[in-house]
Amino acid sequence: xxxxxxxxxxxxxxxxxxxxxxxxxxxxxxxxxxxxxxxxxxxxxxxxxxxxxxxxxxxxxxxxxxxxxxxxxxxxxxxxxxxxxxxxxxxxxxxxxxxxxxxxxxxxxxxxxxxxxxxxxxxxxxxxxxxxxxxxxxxxxxxxxxxxxxxxxxxxxxxxxxxxxxxxxxxxxxxxxxxxxxxxxxxxxxxxxxxxxxxxxxxxxxxxxxxxxxxxxxxxxxxxxxxxxxxxxxxxxxxxxxxxxxxxxxxxxxxxxxxxxxxxxxxxxxxxxxxxxxxxxxxxxxxxxxxxxxxxxxxxxxxxxxxxxxxxxxxxxxxxxxxxxxxxxxxxxxxxxxxxxxxxxxxxxxxxxxxxxxxxxxxxxxxxxxxxxxxxxxxxxxxxxxxxxxxxxxxxxxxxxxxxxxxxxxxxxxxxxxxxxxxxxxxxxx
Ligand code: HAM
Numbered sequence: 001x002x003x004x005x006x007x008x009x010x011x012x013x014x015x016x017x018x019x020x021x022x023x024x025x026x027x028x029x030x031x032x033x034x035x036x037x038x039x040x041x042x043x044x045x046x047x048x049x050x051x052x053x054x055x056x057x058x059x060x061x062x063x064x065x066x067x068x069x070x071x072x073x074x075x076x077x078x079x080x081x082x083x084x085x086x087x088x089x090x091x092x093x094x095x096x097x098x099x100x101x102x103x104x105x106x107x108x109x110x111x112x113x114x115x116x117x118x119x120x121x122x123x124x125x126x127x128x129x130x131x132x133x134x135x136x137x138x139x140x141x142x143x144x145x146x147x148x149x150x151x152x153x154x155x156x157x158x159x160x161x162x163x164x165x166x167x168x169x170x171x172x173x174x175x176x177x178x179x180x181x182x183x184x185x186x187x188x189x190x191x192x193x194x195x196x197x198x199x200x201x202x203x204x205x206x207x208x209x210x211x212x213x214x215x216x217x218x219x220x221x222x223x224x225x226x227x228x229x230x231x232x233x234x235x236x237x238x239x240x241x242x243x244x245x246x247x248x249x250x251x252x253x254x255x256x257x258x259x260x261x262x263x264x265x266x267x268x269x270x271x272x273x274x275x276x277x278x279x280x281x282x283x284x285x286x287x288x289x290x291x292x293x294x295x296x297x298x299x300x301x302x303x304x305x306x307x308x309x310x311x312x313x314x315x316x317x318x319x320x321x322x323x324x325x326x327x328x329x330x331x332x333x334x335x336x337x338x339x340x341x342x343x344x345x346x347x348x349x350x351x352x353x354x355x356x357x358x359x360x361x362x363x364x365x366x367x368x369x370x371x372x373x374x375x376x377x378x379x380x381x382x383x384x385x386x387x388x389x390x391x392x393x394x395x396x397x398x399x400x401x402x403x404x405x406x407x408x409x410x411x412x413x414x415x416x417x418x419x420x421x422x423x424x425x426x427x428x429x430x
Contacts, residue, residue, distance in 0.1 A: 026330055072085075175232050178230050195214045333358045334383070382427055
């Protein structure tokens, strides 16, 4: 049906998705660039992996986690394959490692969107961005420390102050059954005090009950047994070593013996960064830990891994709360005001851009007055003006614009057109 014969439908971005326009988009890119810089300084190389994978890659994240049971965007493609959009990156990184077998320890950082069908609200989106880093192929607990220190340096570089590091260990797979038994016994002895939802969770995975944010469960959770009483000698020593390392690097942390993460693959060290200026439901700005069985679960070798991911959107919210890492103020250096009938505006802009100067201008044959207004509004420090007089004399006028601080610069000067690039660069360098 032709669009003229029917009312045109108005579309909006779907719930939990957003358009980021400038300068918010530039702020996000600046954050990612800062992370990339810190990660590469620490010897990480970037991995760019597909945004969708075989569903099976992600079901390994935990049969009893919301991320897998409720939140995956999954569908069947034309070839009858079961596909899912990535809800996080770690599984893809492990799948890529098992497939490509790079030299170990393999250190990879990443940035990009992930997808979860969550109930959309502030700080909780269906498409959100993460930056993160993973190391595969080493058991050395100093790597756990280095990863936490990387996240810590990144936060510091943004200027963030109100982020707290919560640290825990989940022990080895062999430590888990005794701990789960103890948890089961504790909660079963007090079933009446648990919410209905937590009772269901208890059946599937007692560890997950510790993750309940429902107020009635809080008291029982606070009294629950802690994993540190059930650790093997090796897992206990590794945890000690991580704490010593963080202390030596003066990275402050708080032990959180009942911290569990929203994904099932963790072993040994786990951690979360909490933004203390944010609402409790969305205050996790990042998290991570060891996942010593995940690569093997995905058909790879028995190689251990450790890493973290930080939520870009929530990190920026934490920056807002702290009043740091403002959006950049993207302005061009030169605004062209061309009031001739010819193609001067087009040509001058191109000449300056080819010479590496950032330039913009007005369109639609607007008047001198309207173009000067646009030049002012643009915030560009310099206007290049060409009218019929300049055109006849093969010249252009340079006019330093009033700056935000009220400084109006020097007077307008007329210069030969072939000196424009040189003179513009001189003026901008001042
Ligand atoms: P995660 O805790 O599920 O861990 O997510 C990491 C961060 O992503 C969260 O702390 C949060 O800031 C952000 N995030 C998660 N879901 C949303 C959402 N719906 N909206 C906005 N932000 C969100 C992981 O993803 C693991 N892969 C981390 C990891 C890497 N563990 C080991 N290596």
